[in-house]
Amino acid sequence: MLRQLHKFSGLLAALLVSVLAVSGAMLSLYPAMDRARAISVAEGQVTIAELAGRIAATHQGVEEIERTPSGTIIVHHLENGRPASVVVDPVTGQSLGPYERSSLERWTKNLHRSLFLGDGGRIAAALGAAAMLLLTVTGLQMTARRMGGWRHFFARARGSRSQRLHVETGRLAAAGLLLSALTALYMSAATFGLVPSKGAPPLEAPIEVSGGPHLPVEQNQALQRFDLSELRNLTFPDAADPKSAMELKTIGGAGLIDPTTGEMVAWQDQPLPQRIYGFIRMLHTGQGLWWLGLILGMTALSVPLFSATGAIVWWSGRRGRPQIAANAAAASADTIILVGSEGGSTWGFAATLHKALADAGHTVHTGPMDKLAQSYPTCRRMFILAATYGNGEAPANARSFLQRLETIAPPPAYPVAVLGFGDRQFPKFSQFSRDVEAALARNGWRFLIPAETINRQCPQEFARWGQALSAALGKTLVLDHRPATPRTLPLTLVSRRDYGAEVQAPTAVLRFAPAKRSLLERLFGRGRPSFNAGDLLGIVPPGSALPRYYSLASSSRDGFLEICVRKHPGGLCSGYLHDLRPGDTIAAFIKPNPAFRPGRGKAPVILIGAGTGVGPLAGTIRANSDARPMHLYFGGRDPRSDFLYKHEIEKWLDESRLTSLRATFSRVPGGSYVQDRLREDAGRLRALITGGAQIMVCGGREMAAGVMAALTDILAPANLDPIALKAQGRYVEDVY
CATH class of the missing domain: 3.40.50.360 (Flavodoxin domain)
Known part of the structure; x- marks a missing residue:
């Protein structure tokens, strides 16, 4: 039910929430731009009275002084009998240039708030916010389930590229999207009167003011009591009406001031509903918290990505x-x-x-x-x-x-x-x-x-x-399942190294180079897909319709594709590959295997492989240019015959791509298997793993089972086990 709710609400609301998210991201830039051009004034340095006096001395016909949440001071006045608005320096009162609201900002606000459709558009925008809230909550629950519970919420995501991108982006953006959706719903409810927002009615003046000559505004005692940081609006009295009052709005409330005496003749604290609404509005728009606005804007940009990856995942499921x-x-x-x-x-x-x-x-x-x-x-x-x-x-x-x-x-x-x-x-x-x-x-x-x-x-x-x-x-059924084979690319064998003949386990390390691309392939980006060590190379041998998969011992940055292949008696594909000679060409394709890669960060990695299982581990070490601690446990039969990658491993040790090597061989006097070497190093391994190390195991099923049994015993004193590490994404296997 949860997945169906997430899927269908996402498909139905994708366009709407994407429009709201992108327009919201655009609006999030304006508070930061306002903050960048505002002149900072330390608290307690300038009072409202001082500011008003400086502005009155430098500008004629001042009608209103406005301070934006970002600190910009805007003066609305009459210039040559015509209304004008300018930005001023609060320290000097001098004009910094004309002020004009951006037409793009107004257009984007109308789109974001109402989709240019009046109240109908406001209702649609509220529904979009509700859909975003629903999608985020259900997405979080689904991610927690997929990761094995909330404790493993940030474990490495598995699945296709679109699935991983959908999950990983969601985990990063979820908090911002929840905040944006909840505040948007509150503001929408306030717009339609479902929750209080404005509080008490505005102040009016049935009170009497002196009606005499106005006191110089810098001497106004009521204004001297307020710091500039508290100002929201100061409206000057009507010059044509001697009985009009000066109106002040601050963070804490609003009042009326007698311009003749400078006394506060009426005051009203800001009501609680208005304070709550102002706080919610600040959280949603970033006006007053410009840095939060930028964070919410960046998270909002993830919404179109969610829509695209979600649609891809849905369509892939239907097509499958x-x-x-x-x-x-x-x-x-x-x-x-x-x-x-x-x-x-x-x-x-x-x-x-x-x-x-x-x-x-x-x-x-x-x-x-x-x-x-x-x-x-x-x-x-x-x-x-x-x-x-x-x-x-x-x-x-x-x-x-x-x-x-x-x-x-x-x-x-x-x-x-x-x-x-x-x-x-x-x-x-x-x-x-x-x-x-x-x-x-x-x-x-x-x-x-x-x-x-x-x-x-x-x-x-x-x-x-x-x-x-x-x-x-009691009847013959041939289950010849043939999944759709991806588009192949031609690969040319450029070198091979042979091992294991002396121990009756012929093994070859085959290095292929992608064929040269034509001009059209280069223009359209075809011919050389990206890949990582541990991804799979799919090969369909002659005489079969089923692909065989071999773990890659290289990544695309190496410029070649390398695999380790052991020849099995009667093996169709392994025999075909062992018969290749440099210059021969095969057709193959890449199958991503994102579950078999080192985790993020700098935590140590314990690499455990036997036989050809060392291939993807060697590729992982080769790619370790940052010298992340990596410890290799390798098992073979005889060091003189099947010590795969021996020379490269010695080089990687010198280059600090590999931190340590523990090799063991079964067909030598006193020989042992890789799981035996693990038990010998129990204390060292336990310390590495309790310290956060990840484990990567590659090889045959029997070897993998022996490794898991050994690590179960090794980790028991630390109250850990491989199953728990698997759930955390710290124990990964490539088993065949």
């Missing part, structure tokens, strides 16, 4: 949900596929499964998990493909599934199979699918095959699950 061909009605289908998906990718796997089952002669219906029905009259089997959102939660179209499930009793006769989708880097990997599995078991449902999980939308794991499903159904 494919149209299911030959989707039978649920009431007549013998096979039901229910899908829980947040970003849309799980629907692609569902479509592949749907087609394979339909080709095998089944009548198949595919729909969202939230559409779980009480019964399916002709159903013989059910499949549930469930992704996990954020910190183990249900995706958008499966929020009510578990509640619906509890209402189905007795359990149906047909069996069910559960397949979960997620990312092992998250501490609650595929948690929602596990919750679904547990709920089904608790309610007595039968399982067709044991529940399984798919990591990072891996087509190979999906195909293996299809083999287990084929055995259970």
